[in-house]
Amino acid sequence: xxxxxxxxxxxxxxxxxxxxxxxxxxxxxxxxxxxxxxxxxxxxxxxxxxxxxxxxxxxxxxxxxxxxxxxxxxxxxxxxxxxxxxxxxxxxxxxxxxxxxxxxxxxxxxxxxxxxxxxxxxxxxxxxxxxxxxxxxxxxxxxxxxxxxx
Numbered sequence: 001x002x003x004x005x006x007x008x009x010x011x012x013x014x015x016x017x018x019x020x021x022x023x024x025x026x027x028x029x030x031x032x033x034x035x036x037x038x039x040x041x042x043x044x045x046x047x048x049x050x051x052x053x054x055x056x057x058x059x060x061x062x063x064x065x066x067x068x069x070x071x072x073x074x075x076x077x078x079x080x081x082x083x084x085x086x087x088x089x090x091x092x093x094x095x096x097x098x099x100x101x102x103x104x105x106x107x108x109x110x111x112x113x114x115x116x117x118x119x120x121x122x123x124x125x126x127x128x129x130x131x132x133x134x135x136x137x138x139x140x141x142x143x144x145x146x147x148x149x150x
Contacts, residue, residue: 006050007079007088014087016044025087031128032085039064040119043078047088053079066116074118081121 009016013029023036023044036044039060046056057072064071082088 005090006052007047007082008091009048010086010089027085027087030086031125031130033124033127034085034087035122035124036119038119039074039117040078040121043075043119047079047082060116063113064116065113070118071116074116078119078121085121085123 010027014025014027016023016025018024018041021037021041023034023041025034025036025044027033042060042063043056046059051059053075056075057068060066060071060075061068079088
């Protein structure tokens with residue numbers, strides 16, 4: 001994984017939404033969902049904006065108090081996890097991007113930086129069977145939700 005790589009959401013298999021500062025990601029193909037908060041949500045937003053791994057590290061260094069290697073390792077680990085879970089894939093970012101959490105640093109005037117906390121990806125599999133149901137293609141006379149007879 002090079003530092004100039006950009007990533008995109010692995011759509012249409014993956015959908016995501018920000019709800020009260022939490023990023024909720026659903027992998028419809030696998031039936032898993034994920035939660036990202038704080039720096040995890042900021043890194044996610046930066047990935048959606050098409051920022052490279054090195055750009056994300058630089059932005060986090062401007063915003064947080066932490067060692068470069070600690071922040072770089074955390075970003076690399078998160079990107080690797082998202083790729084392993086087939087949530088993101090290398091490629092061009094989405095065209096319709098919203099500016100959200102990660103600041104450029106040039107606009108940041110606060111000399112006090114908060115301590116960097118490594119991002120955590122919370123993975124949930126408790127709704128796997130329900131999420132794997134396809135309400136459009138799997139509906140029969142019994143209605144929805146029903147597992148298809150394969």
